[in-house]
Amino acid sequence: MTTEDISGTARAAGPAAVPRREVVRVSGLRKEYGDTVALNGVSLQISAGEAVAVMGPSGCGKSTLLNMIAGLDRPSAGSVRVHDEDLAAINETGLALFRRRRIGMIFQFFNLIDDLPAIDNVALAAQLTGTPARQARRRALELLDELGIADRKNVYPAALSGGERQRVAVARALMNRPALLLADEPTGALDSHAGEQVMDLLLDLNELGQTLLLVTHDQRLATRCASRVVTMADGRITGERTLERSA
Amino acid sequence: MSAVWRASRAAVRRRRLQTAVIGVVVLVSSTALVVALGLLDIASGPFDRLFGQAHGAHVIATFDAAKVSGAQLAQTAHRPGVRASAGPFPQAVIEVPQSAASQSLGMEPGPLQVVGRADPGGPLDRLDLFTGHWATGRGQIVLALPDVPGLGKGPNSPIGKRIQLPGLPPLTVVGLASSVSETAQAWVSPHQIAALHPTTYQMLYRFDQATTARQITVYTAAATADLPSGSLLAHQSYLALKAQIASKPNAFVPFLMAFGILGLLVAVLIVGNVVSGAVVSGFRHIGVLKSLGFTPNQVVAVYLMMVCVPATAGAVAGTALGALVAQPLLHQVFTGADLGTVIVTPTIASWVYATTALGMPAVVLLAALIPALRAHRLSAARAISAGSAPGGGRGRAVQRWLTGVGMPRPVTLGLGLPLARPGRAMLTVCAVLLGVATATLATGLSATMVSYGNAVEGAGRAQVIVDRGEARVGQTVPKHGDTAAQALLRGLPQAAHVSAVGYVNVRLLGQNQEVTIEGQRGDRSALQDDLARGRWMRGPGEVVASGRFLSKEGLRLGDSFALAAADGRQQRVRLVGEVMSGPADSLRADWTTVTALAPGAQASQYWVRLIKGADAGTYMKAVRAADPGLYPSAKTSVNAGAVTVIGSAALLTLMLTVVAAMGVFNTVVLNSRERRRDLGMLKSIGMTPRQVTVMMVVSMAGLGLLGGILGLPLGVVAYRVVIPVTEHSANLTFPDRMLEVWHPGSMTLLALAGVAIAALGAVLPARTAARQTIAQVLHTE
Numbered sequence A: 001m002t003t004e005d006i007s008g009t010a011r012a013a014g015p016a017a018v019p020r021r022e023v024v025r026v027s028g029l030r031k032e033y034g035d036t037v038a039l040n041g042v043s044l045q046i047s048a049g050e051a052v053a054v055m056g057p058s059g060c061g062k063s064t065l066l067n068m069i070a071g072l073d074r075p076s077a078g079s080v081r082v083h084d085e086d087l088a089a090i091n092e093t094g095l096a097l098f099r100r101r102r103i104g105m106i107f108q109f110f111n112l113i114d115d116l117p118a119i120d121n122v123a124l125a126a127q128l129t130g131t132p133a134r135q136a137r138r139r140a141l142e143l144l145d146e147l148g149i150a151d152r153k154n155v156y157p158a159a160l161s162g163g164e165r166q167r168v169a170v171a172r173a174l175m176n177r178p179a180l181l182l183a184d185e186p187t188g189a190l191d192s193h194a195g196e197q198v199m200d201l202l203l204d205l206n207e208l209g210q211t212l213l214l215v216t217h218d219q220r221l222a223t224r225c226a227s228r229v230v231t232m233a234d235g236r237i238t239g240e241r242t243l244e245r246s247a
Numbered sequence B: 001m002s003a004v005w006r007a008s009r010a011a012v013r014r015r016r017l018q019t020a021v022i023g024v025v026v027l028v029s030s031t032a033l034v035v036a037l038g039l040l041d042i043a044s045g046p047f048d049r050l051f052g053q054a055h056g057a058h059v060i061a062t063f064d065a066a067k068v069s070g071a072q073l074a075q076t077a078h079r080p081g082v083r084a085s086a087g088p089f090p091q092a093v094i095e096v097p098q099s100a101a102s103q104s105l106g107m108e109p110g111p112l113q114v115v116g117r118a119d120p121g122g123p124l125d126r127l128d129l130f131t132g133h134w135a136t137g138r139g140q141i142v143l144a145l146p147d148v149p150g151l152g153k154g155p156n157s158p159i160g161k162r163i164q165l166p167g168l169p170p171l172t173v174v175g176l177a178s179s180v181s182e183t184a185q186a187w188v189s190p191h192q193i194a195a196l197h198p199t200t201y202q203m204l205y206r207f208d209q210a211t212t213a214r215q216i217t218v219y220t221a222a223a224t225a226d227l228p229s230g231s232l233l234a235h236q237s238y239l240a241l242k243a244q245i246a247s248k249p250n251a252f253v254p255f256l257m258a259f260g261i262l263g264l265l266v267a268v269l270i271v272g273n274v275v276s277g278a279v280v281s282g283f284r285h286i287g288v289l290k291s292l293g294f295t296p297n298q299v300v301a302v303y304l305m306m307v308c309v310p311a312t313a314g315a316v317a318g319t320a321l322g323a324l325v326a327q328p329l330l331h332q333v334f335t336g337a338d339l340g341t342v343i344v345t346p347t348i349a350s351w352v353y354a355t356t357a358l359g360m361p362a363v364v365l366l367a368a369l370i371p372a373l374r375a376h377r378l379s380a381a382r383a384i385s386a387g388s389a390p391g392g393g394r395g396r397a398v399q400r401w402l403t404g405v406g407m408p409r410p411v412t413l414g415l416g417l418p419l420a421r422p423g424r425a426m427l428t429v430c431a432v433l434l435g436v437a438t439a440t441l442a443t444g445l446s447a448t449m450v451s452y453g454n455a456v457e458g459a460g461r462a463q464v465i466v467d468r469g470e471a472r473v474g475q476t477v478p479k480h481g482d483t484a485a486q487a488l489l490r491g492l493p494q495a496a497h498v499s500a501v502g503y504v505n506v507r508l509l510g511q512n513q514e515v516t517i518e519g520q521r522g523d524r525s526a527l528q529d530d531l532a533r534g535r536w537m538r539g540p541g542e543v544v545a546s547g548r549f550l551s552k553e554g555l556r557l558g559d560s561f562a563l564a565a566a567d568g569r570q571q572r573v574r575l576v577g578e579v580m581s582g583p584a585d586s587l588r589a590d591w592t593t594v595t596a597l598a599p600g601a602q603a604s605q606y607w608v609r610l611i612k613g614a615d616a617g618t619y620m621k622a623v624r625a626a627d628p629g630l631y632p633s634a635k636t637s638v639n640a641g642a643v644t645v646i647g648s649a650a651l652l653t654l655m656l657t658v659v660a661a662m663g664v665f666n667t668v669v670l671n672s673r674e675r676r677r678d679l680g681m682l683k684s685i686g687m688t689p690r691q692v693t694v695m696m697v698v699s700m701a702g703l704g705l706l707g708g709i710l711g712l713p714l715g716v717v718a719y720r721v722v723i724p725v726t727e728h729s730a731n732l733t734f735p736d737r738m739l740e741v742w743h744p745g746s747m748t749l750l751a752l753a754g755v756a757i758a759a760l761g762a763v764l765p766a767r768t769a770a771r772q773t774i775a776q777v778l779h780t781e
Helices: A062-070 A092-102 A118-127 A133-146 A162-174 A192-207 A219-225 B002-014 B016-044 B046-053 B070-078 B190-195 B213-223 B238-245 B247-281 B283-291 B296-334 B350-377 B380-388 B396-404 B409-420 B422-457 B482-491 B547-553 B591-597 B616-626 B640-674 B676-684 B689-730 B744-771 B775-779
Strands: A022-033 A036-047 A051-055 A077-082 A103-106 A180-184 A211-215 A228-233 A236-242 B059-064 B082-096 B110-116 B128-132 B140-144 B171-178 B186-188 B200-207 B232-237 B464-468 B495-508 B514-522 B531-534 B542-546 B560-564 B570-579 B586-590 B605-610 B630-634
Touching: A022 A062, A036 A062, A036 A077, A036 A211, A036 A236, A051 A062, A051 A192, A051 A219, A062 A077, A062 A180, A062 A211, A062 B775, A092 A103, A092 B676, A092 B689, A103 A162, A118 A133, A118 A162, A118 B396, A133 A162, A133 B396, A162 A192, A180 A192, A192 A211, A192 A219, A211 A219, B002 B016, B002 B296, B016 B247, B016 B296, B016 B350, B016 B640, B059 B213, B070 B082, B070 B200, B082 B190, B110 B190, B200 B213, B213 B232, B213 B238, B232 B238, B247 B283, B247 B296, B247 B350, B247 B422, B247 B640, B247 B689, B283 B296, B296 B350, B296 B640, B396 B409, B409 B422, B409 B689, B422 B640, B422 B689, B422 B744, B464 B482, B464 B616, B482 B495, B482 B605, B482 B630, B495 B591, B514 B591, B542 B547, B547 B570, B570 B586, B570 B591, B586 B591, B605 B616, B616 B630, B640 B676, B640 B689, B640 B744, B676 B689, B689 B744
Parallel strands: A051 A211, A051 A228, A103 A180, A180 A211, B110 B186, B140 B171, B514 B586, B542 B570
Antiparallel strands: A022 A036, A022 A077, A228 A236, B059 B200, B059 B232, B082 B110, B082 B200, B128 B171, B140 B186, B464 B605, B464 B630, B495 B514, B495 B560, B495 B605, B531 B570, B542 B586, B560 B570
């Protein structure tokens, strides 16, 4: 497996290489929903090749932070810069193009389109950019092959196992060679065996240079995949620690 | 029950958009339904209603006073089958000379049927004495005229005019009245009629059954069975009158009925689609209610109540709006629907409102009941899962194929979306289909009716019509004689062609009823181009008539018959052409045919065609200056009938198109709600708002195109059905050129109208879907 084979991201020198390019810079982020403050002065930097896990209890603002970084929601105050682009200065169409170029997203519940087989779910991300169907399918097949589910390419989501669905979702997220892979509870809906498989996959990706931001409750996922863990409570970052990954 | 009510109220509040859509769709549909049913109601019975109000006579019988006495006739009132009778009224026919006719408006030279009646009321034929008073004394007469503005008062009113008849004392017009049964041309008092030497009696009968000509013949024979042989000279059935006077509104009825039926279908279909969609999209909520302990019946009650609240409000408001819209529309449609001497004022029957206000919620209830009963049978868990998203597995082969099609992915995704809900897609196609069929029918009928109206009115041919002044209406008599006036008009600057038109009353040889010949002299290029079949007359002895005349007399093109003038002159004529429309007692002929029967005949009107770019106003000033006895007027090129058809067709088409578009709107709202997770995912991988909008609009545009392609032939078929019915019911004949209304370009546009309807309905909810925040939906199950 090579870096180009899977993520397509220029391979970083490895976890120890310094200084690395900054991919995400969040400064003084605040988000309010009516009277509820979901984020309150959050600041965070993520460098290329890092794997950062955000942990905390339900309602602490983890997913909101993820949405802000993905450009799915806009902050009430503060700024988010990804690859030096200030997301606040970009309109909705620009944000869509930004996500297309820079971001890959993995969700707890996969969010695959039920009416499309695995290969077309993966190819979709490239087709939105105007890539011809044949070319997009070729790339999708390569990704499915790398993720070990090429033989399931024509199977519809309903007939895939949870682990297989998440692999399809990962393949889709990697389709456009994103600079940043965002994962929201990627093992939350999986049994332990499938969860292990996904953890291995994310770890492999990161070791190949893919920058990762994980939001999770799963301590095992965090310690296994992340090089840094950020903890949150009540919309604030309450702690941060660098980890030695478990093998 | 309170739990059901609370849950329903909460559901209504929570689904404001859905509730509003149901309310608005039912409102617009109810309005369309009132118009549709109102059309059907009024078109089917304006005469019957008036006839009933006026206690019209089923039969007007004329008896020979020399063979039967008044007492004998009075006895016929008690014969079997006679429900009511009036008479005997003495009746006289007096000859009105030209000199007397010129003394009063409403008087024509020739025979005048006068009846002696003591009052305008009575058990039958209650007259509408709209001006003046009844003729009670000697020397007084009441004329039968329609109640039109300006006739009762003013300088042209006949009231107070003295009519001098040869050998009789003068008669003064003291009143004007109209009879729905057309029982006489004038009435005098019983004392006065004696002075007019009556030779016949008039009896009016109303029978127990009189819906067919056979029943009327049988009952008339029974009523007069005991009378002396030969005493019954003639009897006139009201059915003939009904057929004759109903012909004008009937010209519009077939197409208005077609619109009515289409309106009905669209309204019911859309309401069904919207309501069933609302219930299906609420399956998840149904499951939640069941899990909370609501019984299946309570759940069904919640959903029925949820849709009935906006539906009832919409139906009531729509019925009220329908009353506001339909009344002026129908008034315009039926304006000028002159029922002989009675003017119709259309009013919509109360059953129309009641049917709409009660029927529409019933349709809603039925449409909601079917999916609600399905929910009734589902377990809570299955209802929850059924409501979250459409089940997969439908049309996957097509979706797979679409993936590889060389079109932008949002477009192919959009085309595949409807396959997930084939039932809903089919109803949406049907709605668009009916919308396109309506538009097709409307454009076809409008084109035909405009073409017909222009031909009948002579639009674009004559710009000025000049009438000869008449002393009896207070006008100056022209200085120039007939042919001199025509020459004068032709010689004025800017005149290109001048055609003279005059009228002469004659009879078909061997018949009593009069026929009016419209004689035409000069170039035809200034006159109407309304020939339907055959050709125009080219010389003496050739005539052209309407289809109504042909059917009444049992004639065909090429047949010959003789005409006889009052002084005994005769002329044999041959039918060479048929005009599109016209009275049953009128012919058109060359002027030489007219003068062969009436050598002294004069034209009363001149149709003037001006040179290109001429100013009609300047020409009319020149006419007035040349002879003050010539009265020019600008010829309007607007045909009132065509305007009515176009106006009502446009309104109804717009209404039905809006309803169809609302059906599409609702489908997109439901789809985007059900597909919000997919939409969120697509946005998360970089689908732009514009691409989302395109996808959602295309999802409906595909259905719109299908609806358009299927609706086009349906509209053409409806047109092919409506046109012959119109021709038959209104005694019209459309030439083939007027039926060639569609061309490849216009048909393509009509097929694309389905796309337009779909896009119109889809664009707003699609844009809303494109803008909605999707962050939340992606992270929760």
